[in-house]
Amino acid sequence: MQRLNFSDARHLVARSALGQEWHLVDEVNGRSRADAINVLLKQIDNTPPPLPAMTPWSNIMRMSNHSNKGKRDARLQMGSESGLLKKWWINHLLTTKAPVQERMTLFWHNHFTSSFSKVQQPQIMHLQNQLLRDNAMGNFAVMLRKISRDPAMLVYLDGSLNKKGKPNENFARELLELFTLGRGHYTEKDIKAAAIAFTGWGADRDKGVFVYDAKENAGKRVRFLNKWVKSGDDVIDVLLKEHRTAEHIAEKFWHEYVSHNKAPAATIRKWGNVFRASNYHITTLLKEVLNSNEFWDAKYRGGLIKSPVDLVIGTLRSLPYAHPKADELVRVTQLLGQDLLDPPNVKGWPGGKQWIDTQTLLVRTSLLTKLTRHTPTSAQVAQKLPDTEGSKVVEWLLARKPALALPTTPGKLRLVKALVTDPAYQLK
Amino acid sequence: MNRREFTQYASLTSLASLAPSVYANAASSDIEKLNKSLQRPDRIVLMVELKGGNDGLNTLVPFEDELYYKLRPNIAIKNSLHLEGDMGINPYLKPLMNLWKEGDMAWVQGVGYKDASRSHFHSADVWETGNTSGKGSEGWISQALKNHKYELNGIVLGDNNLGPMAGEQGRSVAMMNSEEFLTQTKYLNKEIYHADNDALSHMLGVQNQINLAAKMLEEKLKNARPSSINFPNSSFGRNLEQVDRMITNGVHLPVYKVTLDGFDTHANQRNTHNNRMHHLSQGLDAFVRSMKHHKLWNNVMVVTYSEFGRRVQENNSGGTDHGSGSVNLVLGGSINGGLYGKTPSLKAEDLVKGDLSHEIDFRQVYATVAQRWWKRPSPWGTQHRPIQFV
Numbered sequence: 001m002q003r004l005n006f007s008d009a010r011h012l013v014a015r016s017a018l019g020q021e022w023h024l025v026d027e028v029n030g031r032s033r034a035d036a037i038n039v040l041l042k043q044i045d046n047t048p049p050p051l052p053a054m055t056p057w058s059n060i061m062r063m064s065n066h067s068n069k070g071k072r073d074a075r076l077q078m079g080s081e082s083g084l085l086k087k088w089w090i091n092h093l094l095t096t097k098a099p100v101q102e103r104m105t106l107f108w109h110n111h112f113t114s115s116f117s118k119v120q121q122p123q124i125m126h127l128q129n130q131l132l133r134d135n136a137m138g139n140f141a142v143m144l145r146k147i148s149r150d151p152a153m154l155v156y157l158d159g160s161l162n163k164k165g166k167p168n169e170n171f172a173r174e175l176l177e178l179f180t181l182g183r184g185h186y187t188e189k190d191i192k193a194a195a196i197a198f199t200g201w202g203a204d205r206d207k208g209v210f211v212y213d214a215k216e217n218a219g220k221r222v223r224f225l226n227k228w229v230k231s232g233d234d235v236i237d238v239l240l241k242e243h244r245t246a247e248h249i250a251e252k253f254w255h256e257y258v259s260h261n262k263a264p265a266a267t268i269r270k271w272g273n274v275f276r277a278s279n280y281h282i283t284t285l286l287k288e289v290l291n292s293n294e295f296w297d298a299k300y301r302g303g304l305i306k307s308p309v310d311l312v313i314g315t316l317r318s319l320p321y322a323h324p325k326a327d328e329l330v331r332v333t334q335l336l337g338q339d340l341l342d343p344p345n346v347k348g349w350p351g352g353k354q355w356i357d358t359q360t361l362l363v364r365t366s367l368l369t370k371l372t373r374h375t376p377t378s379a380q381v382a383q384k385l386p387d388t389e390g391s392k393v394v395e396w397l398l399a400r401k402p403a404l405a406l407p408t409t410p411g412k413l414r415l416v417k418a419l420v421t422d423p424a425y426q427l428k
Numbered sequence: 429m430n431r432r433e434f435t436q437y438a439s440l441t442s443l444a445s446l447a448p449s450v451y452a453n454a455a456s457s458d459i460e461k462l463n464k465s466l467q468r469p470d471r472i473v474l475m476v477e478l479k480g481g482n483d484g485l486n487t488l489v490p491f492e493d494e495l496y497y498k499l500r501p502n503i504a505i506k507n508s509l510h511l512e513g514d515m516g517i518n519p520y521l522k523p524l525m526n527l528w529k530e531g532d533m534a535w536v537q538g539v540g541y542k543d544a545s546r547s548h549f550h551s552a553d554v555w556e557t558g559n560t561s562g563k564g565s566e567g568w569i570s571q572a573l574k575n576h577k578y579e580l581n582g583i584v585l586g587d588n589n590l591g592p593m594a595g596e597q598g599r600s601v602a603m604m605n606s607e608e609f610l611t612q613t614k615y616l617n618k619e620i621y622h623a624d625n626d627a628l629s630h631m632l633g634v635q636n637q638i639n640l641a642a643k644m645l646e647e648k649l650k651n652a653r654p655s656s657i658n659f660p661n662s663s664f665g666r667n668l669e670q671v672d673r674m675i676t677n678g679v680h681l682p683v684y685k686v687t688l689d690g691f692d693t694h695a696n697q698r699n700t701h702n703n704r705m706h707h708l709s710q711g712l713d714a715f716v717r718s719m720k721h722h723k724l725w726n727n728v729m730v731v732t733y734s735e736f737g738r739r740v741q742e743n744n745s746g747g748t749d750h751g752s753g754s755v756n757l758v759l760g761g762s763i764n765g766g767l768y769g770k771t772p773s774l775k776a777e778d779l780v781k782g783d784l785s786h787e788i789d790f791r792q793v794y795a796t797v798a799q800r801w802w803k804r805p806s807p808w809g810t811q812h813r814p815i816q817f818v
Binding site for chain 1: 546547548549550588590600601602603604609611612613615616617619621622623625626627628630631632634635637638641694695743744745749750781
């Protein structure tokens with residue numbers, strides 16, 4: 001049986017967890033692939049810290065309706081609470097004992113996107129965030145039904161405005177284009193039909209629950225992807241029977257876990273089949289991906305550009321540097337182009353090479369330079385580093401050989417600083 | 429990265445690799461070339477992206493058309509400012525009206541492309557690449573300005589999306605503002621390294637562009653004084669102020685880009701859209717006044733674009749859904765003001781799936797900028813004929 005060497009172990013951990021924490025790398029090192037993956041994917045409690053207090057929606061509405069000043073105050077209040085929510089998530093990403101599961105939560109946030117800037121209500125954004133966390137490693141079909149009833153999603157994509165005789169196509173379009181089939185596998189007519197089927201689905205923002213208003217449902221059969229459907233659930237049923245839905249998710253897993261470049265069609269077909277055969281069990285798909293030869297292929301290693309969360313959270317989880325304050329981390333991830341709970345649009349963050357442009361490369365560089373700067377507490381940092389030889393530190397921190405020359409003066413802290421600020425550190 | 433590509437990257441950073449700091453005063457063939465190119469007569473374009481899908485009909489208003497009011501009972505603009513014939517503009521564009529009178533304002537109407545996409549992302553890709561499959565990775569400006577002697581094509585302010593200037597040959601940088609950019613550049617690696625994978629060579633290319641742009645901005649802006657014109661205190665206003673500061677201090681690049689967001693008006697459009705128009709005109713008015721003050725107005729052209737227009741008929745949320753066919757606004761001291769293109773008909777039989785039909789392909793606007801302004805060949809050869817607005 002093939003056993004993981006140290007570099008394999010680092011590769012697996014760096015791509016499936018949040019950073020390459022030494023203890024995780026150490027734990028999977030020397031195991032068989034399947035065993036290592038099972039260890040990493042073991043269900044661990046991923047309960048986030050307690051939530052900051054949020055103003056109920058009814059109070060916000062009362063403020064807004066009171067006066068122009070009230071409206072402004074309400075907006076400020078929502079804005080500051082959304083900031084608290086962002087800090088709360090950053091904290092959880094930083095401290096959770098279940099980094100593999102939390103990476104999946106983030107993955108689904110980038111798939112079933114919603115943004116605070118449109119939804120304007122941190123409370124229901126939090127409900128959606130928890131929905132994604134609860135289902136992150138569960139069942140995609142279940143999650144798809146839940147997200148279609150999710151109050152934040154119903155507001156974000158105007159589903160709650162989609163009414164009998166006055167269809168709003170926003171949700172229907174993205175359901176087909178982004179959540180399931182992908183572009184090119186449906187027509188404009190299908191979008192219109194799906195919008196009609198979903199009429200009457202809405203949200204009670206105060207209670208944070210789904211509401212179905214039968215009066216606002218079109219109450220008629222429509223032709224959708226060559227089948228008759230009458231309700232939103234019928235639409236979802238049809239979508240879940242389409243091969244493309246599973247393949248679309250498989251493609252996203254490919255880009256998340258293997259490569260920014262296009263996946264071979266055969267691989268996607270295979271993963272899509274496995275996913276559908278498992279009835280959309282997410283952990284099954286993830287195991288298939290991590291066990292695949294493509295995942296381990298040398299030509300793909302060190303070829304993924306780290307996302308801002310990989311870079312910031314991953315570095316802080318793996319190395320013993322002092323943690324900047326949560327609001328600073330929120331600001332940094334924003335500057336790096338990954339404003340959690342506020343993705344740029346419904347397509348989410350495009351990722352890949354687009355993570356690094358003339359603006360974000362500068363922020364990445366200055367962040368890592370500041371983090372690794374020599375301070376009075378540097379000696380303590382040095383003490384907390386793993387007790388191992390320099391060549392192993394290089395192998396641990398970099399997915400490929402360093403791009404720049406390493407320091408010739410000895411010193412572990414100096415070496416780590418050189419590695420973290422090396423261009424190769426941006427890759428995983 | 430193959431040998432040829434590597435040489436290209438290397439040539440872009442000959443100085444950066446030798447000097448210990450971007451601010452070192454060593455001679456650089458790149459920076460010299462760049463400075464030389466900045467002394468030539470300037471033909472600057474400011475691209476203004478109206479993000480979210482600007483409603484063309486409530487921007488350039490067919491105020492004599494009964495159908496317009498019939499199809500938009502709640503959101504029709506009733507007090508548009510008369511331009512000529514049956515056309516007026518949104519009243520919140522009033523600060524720009526003097527430009528119309530001076531012949532410095534042109535509108536291109538009925539602009540679009542065949543089988544237009546109604547997806548924000550896909551259609552934005554189409555508009556930015558000039559490729560209707562939306563699959564190209566090279567922006568249309570990168571295509572139009574390739575094989576020319578500029579070392580730096582342009583700067584995007586306030587957004588990291590290079591959009592029309594994207595691509596490996598784009599030679600453009602994006603920044604929030606110049607101060608932050610210059611501070612951060614201090615930490616950036618200046619050495620060239622061997623980039624033997626795709627991701628690394630992308631990073632090296634970005635690094636080289638930053639180092640070059642930083643050196644140039646540092647030189648040009650070190651004695652810059654604050655503008656005498658007040659710009660609106662909004663992110664759009666501040667970004668325009670940055671562009672203004674660069675241009676008035678001699679950073680005469682072929683192109684700048686800023687973005688005004690918030691045009692996706694599915695619901696309660698009236699206030700939202702008017703507010704966007706207000707921000708647009710306030711910001712551009714300040715920019716134009718500054719250009720005039722510095723006697724640069726004849727060297728500058730402002731061009732707006734948006735990923736799509738919106739449906740002709742309003743929806744039941746007091747908004748409009750994604751449509752196609754829209755308008756581009758062009759401003760400039762050297763342009764031929766006026767209305768270009770036929771006003772699209774609102775009659776049911778003339779609409780395409782409920783959308784305005786287009787008579788002008790959006791690439792004709794680009795071809796005009798490329799051929800008649802920059803004097804560069806159009807990326808599409810003779811396929812899309814230029815328009816006479818300049």
